[in-house]
Amino acid sequence: MMSMLLATGTTMMQKLDFIDKIERLGISYHFEDEIQNQLEQLFNLSTNLGRYLEYDLSTAALQFRLFRQYGFNISCGIFNQFVDPNGKFKDSLYSDLRGPLNLYEAAQVKAHQDKILEEVLAFTTT
Numbered sequence: 325m326m327s328m329l330l331a332t333g334t335t336m337m338q339k340l341d342f343i344d345k346i347e348r349l350g351i352s353y354h355f356e357d358e359i360q361n362q363l364e365q366l367f368n369l370s371t372n373l374g375r376y377l378e379y380d381l382s383t384a385a386l387q388f389r390l391f392r393q394y395g396f397n398i399s400c401g402i403f404n405q406f407v408d409p410n411g412k413f414k415d416s417l418y419s420d421l422r423g424p425l426n427l428y429e430a431a432q433v434k435a436h437q438d439k440i441l442e443e444v445l446a447f448t449t450t
Contacts, residue, residue, distance in 0.1 A: 336366050337379075340386050360394060367396045381406055381423030385430040392433035400440045403427075407440070413447040424448045 334342075343359055346352045352359060370387070379387070384402050391398040408414050417423055428448035434441035 336369070336387075337383055339366060340383075340390055343390060344386055363390060363394050363396065367391055367398070370398075381417055381420060382426045385423065385426035389426070389430040389433055392430075400438045403440055403444070407443075411443065413443065417447075 339362055343352070343362065346355060346359070379402075384406070388398055388400075388402050406413055406417060424447070427444055431441045431444040431448065434444075
């Protein structure tokens with residue numbers, strides 16, 4: 325399993341998805357150092373890009389949650405692409421099942437200054 329986590333030919337999303345699966349299986353404590361190292365590399369890569377890539381909602385929410393959960397200071401700006409000019413989440417996101425579920429989980433690692441995550445909670449609970 326560690327070889328899958330450390331594999332070099334996988335994409336950022338594949339690694340994040342694999343870390344999420346390890347957590348959901350309840351075995352992430354066996355790989356704490358490896359997960360922390362992988363997330364540090366991914367975080368440094370994503371912040372060096374200077375802006376957030378345009379992901380789908382599920383990917384953005386998973387990335388946000390994992391980074392925050394492991395102590396990385398990722399901005400809520402990653403969600404700006406999903407908000408309409410009125411500051412509300414776009415209605416088209418309701419048709420995606422996985423996205424709002426990941427978004428709800430991401431909102432659980434919010435800080436007090438994360439105003440957009442208050443909107444996330446309202447959006448995902450409806």
